[in-house]
């Protein structure tokens with residue numbers, strides 16, 4: 534046995550040497566590794582590129598979880614809870630006529646926002662009620678779209694339903710996490726108002742900025758799309774970050790409060806709210822954003838600078854035209870909406886809004902990259918008449 538082992542041990546290298554030796558084996562291994570890497574890269578990048586069509590990995594994960602989970606069955610996206618205990622009512626549909634009494638429907642997107650949502654809602658309702666006092670015909674509703682939050686966002690919003698009634702505040706509880714585009718769409722499809730405002734629950738834009746969008750909408754004779762825009766903040770971000778100087782009208786507010794109360798928010802730009810902590814977005818974010826912007830302007834709309842700003846006003850007719858037709862679920866759905874709007878001749882204008890976070894005035898690099906990808910795919914498929 535021992536001699537066999539020794540023979541084997543000594544014989545093998547000799548054989549290998551004769552047939553080209555370890556170099557050849559190494560080469561073979563390197564080639565195999567290289568081919569596998571290339572193959573894996575091709576598969577992954579193809580998957581990533583086609584994600585808007587296949588839904589991506591997250592889409593299938595969600596499908597699977599939905600199949601396996603029983604809890605979700607109890608959440609119903611067609612109904613909302615009223616202020617009465619245990620009572621539910623059915624959401625209306627966007628394709629119906631507007632409710633005469635509701636001028637403005639606000640669709641607020643909330644995902645794990647139990648801390649910021651109440652602040653935003655207090656501020657929003659204060660503003661809207663003020664509008665109602667000065668203008669008797671001004672009715673409003675707020676639809677909080679709860680993106681399957683893991684925290685107590687839904688209970689925070691429910692307190693507002695109890696306080697103001699389900700005619701004013703409604704909660705749409707999504708059954709699973711939706712991409713931004715789909716979440717916005719589901720909210721908008723359940724509104725009653727003549728005008729529909731989409732906003733984020735983080736409160737980067739105060740609802741009183743609606744005034745600016747409204748006056749722009751009036752100049753469009755009340756039909757069209759008005760985009761809130763952060764483009765004015767995206768100019769020379771580097772120097773802004775360094776000097777922490779805001780170009781916006783800076784009214785004096787309390788600096789450095791980490792946890793802003795509604796009172797703080799009434800008199801602050803972010804530079805004030807977050808004091809010294811306000812930083813410019815990273816270079817990677819900015820580069821990705823600029824690339825997206827170039828692609829969007831080249832293929833979709835030359836004169837729109839910030840299609841992704843989450844503060845947008847739609848007239849009901851415009852909303853019906855675009856939201857009932859769009860297909861993308863990703864954040865790039867707003868780009869698709871604008872492309873559709875252009876096709877139907879719906880006027881679009883962009884208005885600067887006061888955005889309170891310098892750091893968040895452009896989206897994360899990942900979102901910009903995905904939007905660039907989705908926009909390109911949409912453009913190509915439209916050219917091929919496949920979209």
Ligand SMILES: *[C@@H]1O[C@H](CO)[C@@H](O)[C@H](O)[C@H]1NC(C)=O
Nearest residue numbers: 642644680710711712713716
């Ligand atoms: C909802 O959750 C998904 C998945 O985490 C996220 O990508 C998306 O941005 C969220 N949407 C909103 C409106 O917060």
